[in-house]
Amino acid sequence: MTSLDKVRQRAENDAKTYGYYLNPDTEFLQNLLQGLRENEERYGYPSCPCRLASGNLEVDRDIICPCDYRDPDVIEYGTCYCALYVRKDVFEGKTPLQAIPERRPVAKQTRSYAPASGTSEKKTETAPTSTKETPRIRKKLWYCKQCGYVVFREDPPYICPICKAKREMFAEMSIQVDD
Ligand code: SF4
Numbered sequence: 001m002t003s004l005d006k007v008r009q010r011a012e013n014d015a016k017t018y019g020y021y022l023n024p025d026t027e028f029l030q031n032l033l034q035g036l037r038e039n040e041e042r043y044g045y046p047s048c049p050c051r052l053a054s055g056n057l058e059v060d061r062d063i064i065c066p067c068d069y070r071d072p073d074v075i076e077y078g079t080c081y082c083a084l085y086v087r088k089d090v091f092e093g094k095t096p097l098q099a100i101p102e103r104r105p106v107a108k109q110t111r112s113y114a115p116a117s118g119t120s121e122k123k124t125e126t127a128p129t130s131t132k133e134t135p136r137i138r139k140k141l142w143y144c145k146q147c148g149y150v151v152f153r154e155d156p157p158y159i160c161p162i163c164k165a166k167r168e169m170f171a172e173m174s175i176q177v178d179d
Pocket residue numbers: 047048049050063064065066067068069070080081082083084085
């Protein structure tokens with residue numbers, strides 16, 4: 001099991017290498033690091049704690065932390081999508097931290113919603129009564145009670161990427177969609 005200290009050390013080293021800083025809000029940072037650790041245990045790699053991962057390394061490669069979008073986001077907005085990594089002026093409080101748009105292409109996000117091959121048991125339910133019935137995927141829809149952000153994923157995000165509310169602010173809605 002990867003320790004939280006190891007995850008933090010890795011993030012700190014990476015921030016130092018690229019001239020970034022970790023979010024100065026200790027509790028917020030702790031939640032993100034915990035999310036990274038849990039994703040690493042679940043998938044075998046530390047996928048982004050505020051995005052949906054598929055569990056398929058090839059599909060998720062661009063959102064393994066630090067993701068492909070971190071550098072352009074930190075340069076343009078002063079923060080990565082999750083606000084784990086921030087620019088110096090943001091770290092020092094000279095520039096306010098704000099929600100930023102998702103840079104990951106929609107096509108890649110969509111691939112994460114499809115059941116990954118080999119992991120279909122976890123995400124797919126097949127109706128047992130008739131072989132003619134369409135397989136159904138049970139999707140959990142989470143919404144942030146603070147800002148209304150919605151996302152399909154198994155578990156709520158650790159941090160809302162829009163308003164930065166904590167995981168506890170997410171409520172679940174379960175829906176059935178045809179495959
Ligand atoms: S958005 Fe931030 S926390 Fe998420 S994967 Fe990218 S660098 Fe890591």
